[in-house]
Amino acid sequence: MKKYGIMGGTFNPIHLGHLMISEYIRVDMELDEIIFVPTGNPPHKKTTDASLRYEMVELAVQENEYFSISDIEVKNSDISYTVDTISNLEGKLDGKFYFIIGSDTLFQLKTWKKIDLLFKKVEFICAIRPEYVSTQILALELKYLKQKYDAKIHIIETPLYEISSTDLRNRISKDKSVKYLIPDVVIDFIKEKELYK
Numbered sequence: 001m002k003k004y005g006i007m008g009g010t011f012n013p014i015h016l017g018h019l020m021i022s023e024y025i026r027v028d029m030e031l032d033e034i035i036f037v038p039t040g041n042p043p044h045k046k047t048t049d050a051s052l053r054y055e056m057v058e059l060a061v062q063e064n065e066y067f068s069i070s071d072i073e074v075k076n077s078d079i080s081y082t083v084d085t086i087s088n089l090e091g092k093l094d095g096k097f098y099f100i101i102g103s104d105t106l107f108q109l110k111t112w113k114k115i116d117l118l119f120k121k122v123e124f125i126c127a128i129r130p131e132y133v134s135t136q137i138l139a140l141e142l143k144y145l146k147q148k149y150d151a152k153i154h155i156i157e158t159p160l161y162e163i164s165s166t167d168l169r170n171r172i173s174k175d176k177s178v179k180y181l182i183p184d185v186v187i188d189f190i191k192e193k194e195l196y197k
């Protein structure tokens, strides 16, 4: 059975932190493919247009034969919930789904819509660098999620690229270089479209 890693995010813009953990997890968890799913434009949240964020992800994933992109969420004019996105993917693809998250997201999972159903549908893979997350707090959270939802969460130790899209947007707005933080093709696209100015 094919194993799909799902990497959801705003990707505003996509950066090397996203790409690095995806590749690292693909190899360590022996996944067949990683599908990047950029979020759509939520009705009340101001963010870069979904089609532009989609294009940046498309450019970033093209040089990795194991990476692909899905437009499920960007096509949706309403808020997309992960549980619905996974149901949609289940209807299209035959395989097992693993949802990839960074450690910051792990602590928000219990607030996600229909999280109990989502835990039945997917296993989560969380990228963590242990020195940067209290192992006690992590163990408590994992125990809680396991007891309450029978959640299956794999913890994968990855290098830490302390990069966030928020910082990148700030740097770009101040005309500071983001080389080695964002793929060159995406930097060219950002310049061409004059994003984050």
Ligand code: ATP
Residues within 6 Å of the ligand: 008, 009, 010, 011, 012, 017, 018, 021, 100, 101, 102, 103, 104, 105, 127, 161, 162, 163, 164, 165, 166, 167
């Ligand atoms: P923002 O700064 O706008 O909140 P972000 O950089 O956190 O954005 P998202 O698109 O919200 O990016 O993140 C998508 C997923 O990638 C989340 O699960 C998040 O935890 C993870 N992630 C983001 N940045 C990193 C990073 N530098 N290293 C590891 N995981 C990351």
